[in-house]
Amino acid sequence: MVALRLSPLALSRSRFALSPLAETLGAVLALSRPHPAAWFADWHARRLPAFTATLDADPFATGLLGLLGATTWLPRSVAIPPPNGLRTTLADELTAVRAVPDAVFRAELELSRAHPHPRYAADHRRHRDLTWLTGRDWGARTADLLHALWSAHLAPEWPRRRAHLERDIAHRAGLLATRGWPGALDQMSRHSTWEGPDAIRFGHRPGPDRVIGDAGLLLVPVSLATGTWLCEGPAGHYAQVYPARGAAPAHAVDGPGRALERLLGTGRATLLVTLRQPATSTELAARLGQSLGTVGGHLAVLRESGLVVGTRIGRRVVYRRTERGELLAADGEGPAPGAAAD
Structure with a gap:
């Protein structure tokens, strides 16, 4: 393998x-x-x-x-x-x-x-x-x-697909920051595993091991795919393609549960539920039909409460729920729309 x-x-x-x-x-x-x-x-x-x-x-x-x-x-x-x-x-x-x-x-x-x-x-x-x-x-x-x-x-x-892929990257980057590479690779695909101190395995195909050069490995999410494949360039240069989480995001916004709404207020509860998929403040404002100022105010409170965190990707800041935010939101939402079983 x-x-x-x-x-x-x-x-x-x-x-x-x-x-x-x-x-x-x-x-x-x-x-x-x-x-x-x-x-x-x-x-x-x-x-x-x-x-x-x-x-x-x-x-x-x-x-x-x-x-x-x-x-x-x-x-x-x-x-x-x-x-x-x-x-x-x-x-x-x-x-x-x-x-x-x-x-x-x-x-x-x-x-x-x-x-x-x-x-x-x-x-x-x-x-x-x-x-x-x-x-x-x-x-x-x-x-x-x-x-x-x-x-x-x-x-x-x-543009919509790219935003979806960037949300997946923000999610993985958050896992990488808090749990290291084993955490970032967890459930990246059906067969992705971290083995020993220095090896990653993405499937069961037989063949020789690949040695990644000093430039490092590129990890590339794609939508509309359930498998993975390895891209090979000059000696030591590799990229691993993997399926991004779920389908391209739906436009509908789920409402929060009543208990979460009473605890946080309707606006902040709805925003926390919407962040089941990481997003920028601009994307959140468009999806919720609110102004950037309103969304920014809600995000500030949620960040101060330790429920969300922002990760810079290029010129964008992508917000995602923290572990505390995930636990709190669990009672306020149902299954993620369009979630794909790999």
Whole structure:
């Protein structure tokens, strides 16, 4: 089973990142496979006709995306570590995809052929012969295809998706600050475990261990995905993609329970319940239909009471509930909307 081994320096330099390319790959995997999870079935139904039309119009797209959806080995020519951390753009990543030589591109697809996904064996057999791999400049063609899929299916939703992913990062950063890496990795995926003093394991796939270089490991959340995959760059440079908690956030706001409302007041109780998913003050104001001043006042009281804490991510301050806030809010809310079982 593959383990990621980190030196103390690599561990101290590991950090979170965002990847529009990984988000695009997650959408491709979701649309390429039948029987979507119930929590994004509506999105799947809306997007599938346009996605199918893209495949019908291009044998290269049909073969490539079909293979990606039916393998347990995403080719390193598309599974690459995001180069600019939280500021990574799709253009940054597609530049690297375009630069992949044809010989390397084909060799990576051969590896994908050799690792069929047990759930999608029929699809894998249909695409594994690579007869669709004709012409040349496959890296550039793949970059154009991924850019088109991003524009059609993800770009309009990216601000909301990005906010959701940043909330997940804030949650993990809070766990990291209070419980260390073992706590941050807890339930990151179904199989994520911390082993010994220096190893992380994300699944049961056989293979050699990877040694993370001094730059550290990048941890990249994506939505619309239930699995994980490892992105590999130059020697020692790796990124681990993992599913963000739950679906993209719903717009509806649940009300607090009466006991919590009597204790904190309606405004502060509603805000605490809303912070079941970490958010910025601007996001809270938009979601609750309140002014920034009102939300800021409520946040100040909740922070002074030790019920919420703010974490700076780039230019944003993302607020989340503390352990005390989680315990207090537990009696004031029901199950999280759209929570996904991995």
